[in-house]
Amino acid sequence: MKVKLFLTEAGELSRFTGRFFKQWFRPRYEIAELMRQCYVIGYNSLPLVGLTAFIMGLVLTMQLRPSMVDYGVESQLPAIVGIAIIREIGPVITALIFAGKIGSSIGAELGSMKVTEQIDAMEVSGTNPFKYLVVTRVLAATLMLPVLVLLGDAISLYGSWLGVNIRSTTSFSLFWTQVIDNLSFSDVLPAFIKSYFFGFAVGIIGCYKGYTSSKGTEGVGRSANSAVVVSSVVIFVIDLLAVQVADALGLN
Amino acid sequence: MIAEKEHIAGKETPSPGGNVLVIRNLFKSFGNNHVLADFNLEIQKGESVVVLGKSGSGKSVLIKCIIGLLEPDKGSIEMFGKNIPDLDEQELDEIRAKVGFLFQSNALYDSMTIRENLEFPLRRHWIEVSQDEVNTMVMEALEDVGLEHTVDMMPAELSGGMRKRIALARTLILKPEIILYDEPTTGLDPMTAKGIIELIVEIQKKYNTTSLVISHDMNCVRMASDRVVILVDGRCYASGTFDSLLKNPDPNVKQFFE
Numbered sequence: 001m002k003v004k005l006f007l008t009e010a011g012e013l014s015r016f017t018g019r020f021f022k023q024w025f026r027p028r029y030e031i032a033e034l035m036r037q038c039y040v041i042g043y044n045s046l047p048l049v050g051l052t053a054f055i056m057g058l059v060l061t062m063q064l065r066p067s068m069v070d071y072g073v074e075s076q077l078p079a080i081v082g083i084a085i086i087r088e089i090g091p092v093i094t095a096l097i098f099a100g101k102i103g104s105s106i107g108a109e110l111g112s113m114k115v116t117e118q119i120d121a122m123e124v125s126g127t128n129p130f131k132y133l134v135v136t137r138v139l140a141a142t143l144m145l146p147v148l149v150l151l152g153d154a155i156s157l158y159g160s161w162l163g164v165n166i167r168s169t170t171s172f173s174l175f176w177t178q179v180i181d182n183l184s185f186s187d188v189l190p191a192f193i194k195s196y197f198f199g200f201a202v203g204i205i206g207c208y209k210g211y212t213s214s215k216g217t218e219g220v221g222r223s224a225n226s227a228v229v230v231s232s233v234v235i236f237v238i239d240l241l242a243v244q245v246a247d248a249l250g251l252n
Numbered sequence: 253m254i255a256e257k258e259h260i261a262g263k264e265t266p267s268p269g270g271n272v273l274v275i276r277n278l279f280k281s282f283g284n285n286h287v288l289a290d291f292n293l294e295i296q297k298g299e300s301v302v303v304l305g306k307s308g309s310g311k312s313v314l315i316k317c318i319i320g321l322l323e324p325d326k327g328s329i330e331m332f333g334k335n336i337p338d339l340d341e342q343e344l345d346e347i348r349a350k351v352g353f354l355f356q357s358n359a360l361y362d363s364m365t366i367r368e369n370l371e372f373p374l375r376r377h378w379i380e381v382s383q384d385e386v387n388t389m390v391m392e393a394l395e396d397v398g399l400e401h402t403v404d405m406m407p408a409e410l411s412g413g414m415r416k417r418i419a420l421a422r423t424l425i426l427k428p429e430i431i432l433y434d435e436p437t438t439g440l441d442p443m444t445a446k447g448i449i450e451l452i453v454e455i456q457k458k459y460n461t462t463s464l465v466i467s468h469d470m471n472c473v474r475m476a477s478d479r480v481v482i483l484v485d486g487r488c489y490a491s492g493t494f495d496s497l498l499k500n501p502d503p504n505v506k507q508f509f510e
Contacts, residue, residue: 109363112362113361113362116357116358116359116362117355117356117357117359118359118360118361118362120316120321120355120359121353121355121359121361122372122376123321124319124321124348124351124353125348125372125373125376125377126345126348126349126373126376126377127372127376128341
C-alpha cells in the first residue's frame with residue numbers, strides 16, 4: 001500500500017514537473033513577480049544561511065584540529081577544511097537550511113492560497129496561476145540557491161579562519177592561499193552545478209505540495225511539513241547521484 | 253413538474269436584452285458521484301436568478317463550470333454567445349473580464365493590501381488605464397461597498413462582513429456584465445448577511461448587471477431573486493418566482509420553504 005502511494009506521488013510530482021517545463025518558457029513572462037520572488041527567496045534567506053555557514057566552518061575546523069595535530073599535519077588544516085566545505089558541506093548544509101526555510105514557506109503559502117480559493121481567484125482574474133505562482137518560485141529557488149551556496153562557502157571559510165586562529169596564528173592571506181591552492185576546477189564546478197538541482201528540487205517540491213493541498217487548514221500544515229521532509233531527502237538523493245556523475249565524468 | 257411549466261412560460265417572453273447565459277444538458281460527475289445530470293438553465297440580461305439547493309447538491313460545481321474553473325463532462329455553457337468549454341486560455345480570459353465571481357471564502361489575497369487586491373484584476377486583464385484612473389476606479393469600487401477607509405489595510409485586519417464587501421468591490425472594479433455569487437451569506441451573522449444581500453440588490457440596480465446567486469439562505473433567496481431555480485439530483489427540478497414556489501405543493505420544493 002505504501003509502495004503504491006509512493007509511486008502515485010512520484011508520478012504526480014513528475015507530471016507537475018513536466019507541466020513546469022511545458023509552461024516556463026511560454027509567454028506571458030512574469031518578470032516582476034520573478035524578481036520579487038528572487039528577493040524573498042534569495043535575499044531574505046541570506047542571514048540564516050550566513051549564520052549556519054559561519055558556525056559550520058568554525059566548528060568543523062575546531063573538530064578536525066586534534067586529529068590533524070595527532071598526524072602532524074596541522075598546517076594542512078585550511079586545505080582539508082576548504083575542500084570539505086566547497087565540495088560537500090557548503091552546498092548540502094545550505095540546501096537543507098534552504099529547504100527548511102523556503103520549502104516550508106512555499107508549501108504553506110500556496111497551500112493556504114489553494115484552500116481559501118485564492119488560486120481560483122487568480123485564474124478568474126486573467127492570470128495563469130501556475131505561471132504566476134509556481135514557475136516564478138521554482139525559477140527563483142533554482143537561481144538563488146547557487147548564489148547562496150557561494151556566499152555561504154565564503155562565510156564558512158571566514159569562520160574556519162577564525163577557528164584556526166583560536167589555537168594558533170595564521171594570517172588571512174596565508175589561510176586563503178592554502179585553501180585556493182588546494183582547490184581545483186573539479187572541486188568547485190560539480191558542487192556549483194549540483195546546487196542548481198538542489199534549488200530546483202526545493203522549489204518544485206514546495207510548490208507541488210502547496211498547489212495540491214487538500215481542503216482545510218490541516219492540509220496546509222501537512223503540505224508545509226512534507227515539503228521540507230521530501231525535499232531534504234531528495235537533496236541527499238541528488239547528492240548521491242551527483243557524486244556518481246562527477247566520478248564518471250572524471251571530475252572527482 | 254408543475255413548476256417546470258412556469259419556467260417554460262417564462263421563456264416565451266424574452267426580455268429585449270436576450271439570453272446572457274444558456275446552459276444545456278450539463279453533466280458533471282466525480283467518480284460515481286453524478287453531481288450535475290442534464291442541467292438546463294437560461295438567464296436573460298438584467299435578470300437575477302438564485303439557484304437553491306442542499307449542501308453538496310452541486311451548486312458550487314455548477315458556477316465553477318460556468319466560469320471555466322471546472323470542465324463539464326458533457327453539455328454546453330454559452331455565455332455572451334460563446335461556449336465556455338470550447339474556449340482556449342486567451343478567449344476564456346476575455347470572457348472572464350466581463351464576468352464577476354464572488355467566492356464563498358472571499359479569496360482575498362492575504363499578502364496584498366486592499367488597494368493591491370482591487371488593482372490585481374485590472375492589471376492582469378491587460379486593461380490599459382493610467383495610474384490616476386486606476387486610483388479612481390479603486391476608490392469608486394470601495395465607495396460602492398462603503399469601505400473607502402480600508403484602502404491601505406490588509407485583509408486580515410478586516411471583519412468577515414467587511415472582507416465580503418471588499419471581495420465584492422474587487423468583483424465590481426471591472427464593471428462586469430454578469431456576476432456569479434457563490435453562497436454570499438455563508439458564515440456571516442444574520443444582520444451582516446442582510447446587509448450583504450441589500451448591497452447585492454443595490455449593485456444590481458445601479459449597474460444593471462445580471463446575477464446568478466448560489467445559496468441555501470432563504471432570506472437571500474427571497475430578497476435577491478427575480479427567479480428561483482431549485483437544484484435537485486443534479487438537474488433543474490423547479491423554477492419560478494419566490495412566491496410561486498412558496499405555494500408549490502411538491503414535497504421536493506416544499507422542503508426548502510419549511
